[in-house]
Amino acid sequence: MRRAAVLGGSIAGLLAARVLSDHADEVVVLERDDIAPAGDFGDGRDPRPGVPQGTQMHALLDAGRRGIEQWFPGFSAEIVAAGAAHADTGAGVHSYLDGRRKVLVGGVEMVSATRPFLEAHLRRRVLALDAVRLVNGRVRGLVFTGDRVTGVRYASGAGASGAAGTSGASGAARTSGTSGTSGTSGDDVLDVLDADLVVDATGRASRIGAWLGEAGWPEPALRRMHVDLGYATALFRRSGGPHEATLAQSLAMLPDGRLRLGTLGRVEGDRWVALVAGYADDRPGRGVAEFLRRCADDPAEPFRQLAADGEPMGEPVTYRHPDNRRRDFHLLKRFPAGLVAVGDTLASFNPIYGQGMSSATMHAACLADYLASGPSPRDPAWSYFKRTRAVVDDAWQTSALNDLKLPHVTGPRPRGFGVASRLSDLIVRASVTDPVIHRRFLDVMHMLSPARTLMRPGTLLRAARAVRRQDLPAAGAPLDTTV
């Protein structure tokens, strides 16, 4: 390819740009936020407006860590040297179910850092590639030539920040210095960038459906599952909090039936980042006192320690995640050539499972695989969407199966949901004490194995035995024979 355009310069866009740099003379990443240049992170270390979830706890699961490492050898070591924490599940990652710490089992690795830090390091590596450059611009639409997407229209300058011309039909055309092609749309002057392949990485609020619709193409169905999850994330000084764990995760049902989730991890700058989460009416509110109260309510030891002696650094930041969503491109009957989507544009799940950045890594792997197969530029990228569908289905299944168990989440529940739900509960319970089940569970949660591997008869049988042993009274205690 002569030029590829990536729309959005966050995790998914950066990884796609890395893959495209092997196939295109030039890769242009169009990003609406004016990000500090590579090498000098500047404000790049702070959460930025285009990625509002950047204020919240982000952990990099093993599939994502391995994927990034494959494209950027030494990445993990580099960020650990700069202050991020690395942990193996056999030592530093402590998982709790209802306050009980799960048996430690090694071999799965995680990285803990703040989201802006992680992104800034990835950006620096990507922008160091000769073929890749970052352009500050807000994409407003696609350019079509026959049945192909051949470029994008974007606003630069004040228009990129959203300050100018977001509505109206009387657009001014400008011959773009970037591509030499003219374009018309919107109130402000738009530049046009032509490209042989356009990759949409603008995230869960992508306007790709509208852009396709405006040109008479069918829009991909947007499937939503309303979960109404509330997050609050706070930073603490390293001096307080748990002493043994590098990362701690807790899932607990409080005595009154409320489901509480929490994660905390060591991050750069000698700090802890801590997250507390709850659903619907039980979403966390603002303020340090409320945050610490929720930590104290958590039966897992690390959260109690944090509540007891943690030193908060500023106010917690809340975030609301209303729904999980996916765009089913594979169901479309017609689709233009020269266009694909990656990352949250394809699917964005319940963040509590932490699979978003790893999914983006796997979408990038699908893109690499697709491009290596030598596809015709005249055909729609159906085989790319077939590849990503497998990734999306698997993560969706993990997220949806658990989310549908929540009383406030309405269906539709898939066929066999009742049985699948009971079997997944069995696995989770068994993972507390059985190292083999815990490792298989971790492999699925870290996206190293497909979710269906947990439903193998041998695994279920082993899990049932492990749970039965948990239910047996301790030696010497009276045996309860009631059914």
Ligand SMILES: Cc1cc2nc3c(=O)[nH]c(=O)nc-3n(C[C@H](O)[C@H](O)[C@H](O)COP(=O)(O)OP(=O)(O)OC[C@H]3O[C@@H](n4cnc5c(N)ncnc54)[C@H](O)[C@@H]3O)c2cc1C
């Ligand atoms: C609360 C929360 C916690 C999370 N925690 C984790 C976690 O622990 N681990 C994990 O792996 N994942 C986590 N995720 C998911 C993760 O944030 C995303 O999956 C990941 O950032 C990949 O997203 P993306 O790059 O596709 O989109 P985004 O990160 O949303 O980025 C989209 C980019 O496109 C740009 N953009 C948008 N529109 C335009 C336009 N018109 N023109 C130009 N640029 C545009 C934006 O400015 C932004 O840079 C979490 C998500 C949330 C909401």
